[in-house]
Amino acid sequence: MSRLLVLLLSLxxxxxxxxxxxxxxxxxxxxxxxxxxxxxxALVATAVQLGYAVGIFLLVPLGDRVPYRPLITGLLVATGLGLLAAAAAPSLPPLVAASALIGTTTVIAPLVSPMAAGLVGEDRRGAVIGMLLSGSIGGMLLSRAFGGSLGEWLGWRAPYLVAAALLLIIAAVLAFAVPSTAPSSAQRYPALLGESLRLLRTEPELRRSCFYQAMVFAGFTAVWTGVALLLTSPTYGLGAPAVGALAVVGAATMICTPIAGRQADRRGPDVVNLACMIGTIAAAAVLVGGTFGGVPGLVLLVLGTLLLDVTMQSGMVANQVRIYALRPEVRSRLNTAYMTCAFLGGSAGSWLGVRAFAHFGWPGVCGLVALLAGAALIRHLVAIRRGAVFARL
Structure with a gap:
């Protein structure tokens, strides 16, 4: 893969x-x-997360069966139409339904990642995955700032309209730029779906990676759902653009994920996962300070969300390096199982974050993050100890 193609796919x-x-x-x-x-x-955010998990399970396995070029461009067009439907929604139920559709079809990143992994050597795989994830992080962070600022200026429908236009433009570009790849599987569609479930049952390293990311990503989405409620509450009294501005601070994560990928190539993904889980618990401790309000609270929110962004995304790189090394011929289906579990965790985290904030305030959200990351850390330490025992045998 050329550097230009990697940058285009990252965008x-x-x-x-x-x-x-x-x-x-x-x-x-x-x-x-x-x-x-x-x-x-807040159900709108939960619906799009849940739709994304459904889309990963139903559509990403097609990457092993359908050429990438028509699959990716077709999904981009479908997402653009879903965004237009959301912009025209007259009430909350149609908006929630359109959000679920958007989440289902915007599964481009889980398709691009296994495609790229198959086009580069094993010694570059972590670095390229890290670069693609940097693009995803940029979209994640800038979209919050873009959505909050544009929504405050022109109303909540405007971000949907602008996003639709961008997607339709990029679809036209990719119709010519995506490499022409041959499918790696001739299995029928039901068999492809069943294979993802079978891989979860038969590949313990896949199950381990899925659990790690589901726990950490649930904490991540809980924080970002809850922080919108915190910043617009009487504690801070800020508007929606403040949520986007806070997200932009996490742009440093775009630099960290390629580094995490290189470390996973050099030291192995287990080392990176361990550091990320410990960092997530530390981020929860820092984020509790957001209850102070004022400038001190904002400073701690900035530091905590930055650390949380870095640890979650770096852990994502490590987990994908681990699963892509398992069975090259089924990478899309491996990624289907992994990303479905991750975003089921994310949608649950959004729902739990709202409930934790409603019942226990911001400290409840931070406690939820620590609890989820702690569960992942315990599982990881058990796996490391078990691996050490087997190595001695």
Whole structure:
């Protein structure tokens, strides 16, 4: 793969992934615009996360069966139409339904990653995955800032319209730029879906990676759903653009993920996972300081969300390096199982984050993050100890 192609695919990942995250920033605006309670408006963010998990399970396995070029461009067009439907939604139920559709079809990044892994050597795989993930991170962070600022200026429908235009433009470009690849499997569609479930049953390293990311990503989405409620609450009294501005601080993560990929290539993914889980628990401790309010609280929110962004995304790189090394001929199906579990965790985290904030305030959200990361850390330490015992035998 040329560097230019990697950069183009990284940009594509960013544009696609942004559709999952900008609804988090405009949730308060949706509540006002549609005259619904804030916790009801948060269902939009939950629906797109859940739709993404469904789309990964149903559509990403097609990467082993259908050439990537028509598959990727077709899904981009479908997502653009879903965004237009969301922009025209007259009430909350149609918006939630359109959000689920957007999440289902915007599964470009999980398709691009295994495609790229098959086009580079094993010695570059972690670095390329890290570069693609940097694009996804850029989309995730900038989309919150874009959504919050544009929504505050032109209303909550404007981010959906602009996102639709961007996706349709990038679809036209990729119709010529995506490599012409031959399918690696002739299995029928039901067999492809069944294979992802079978891999979860038969590959313990895949199950381990899925559990790690589901736990950490659930904490991540809980924080970003809850922080929108915190910043717009009387504690801070800020608007939706503040959520986007806070997200931009995490742009440093775009630098860290290629480094994490190189470390996973050099030292192995287990070392990177261990550091990331410990870092996630530390981030939860720092984020508790957001309850102070004022400038001190904002500073701690910035530091905590930055650390959380770095640890979650670096752990994602390590997990994907581990699973792509298992069976090269089924990478899309491995990634299907992995990403489905990750985003099921993410959708659960959004739901749990709202409930934790409603019942226990911001400290409840931070405690939830620590609890989830602690579960992943215990599982990881058990795996490391078991591996050490087997090595001595």
């Amino acid at each position: 594509t990942c960013g544009i696609s992934v942004g559709n999952i995250y900008f609804p988090q920033a405009i949730s308060p605006l949706v509540a006002v615009g549609l005259d619904v309670p804030p916790d009801a408006a």
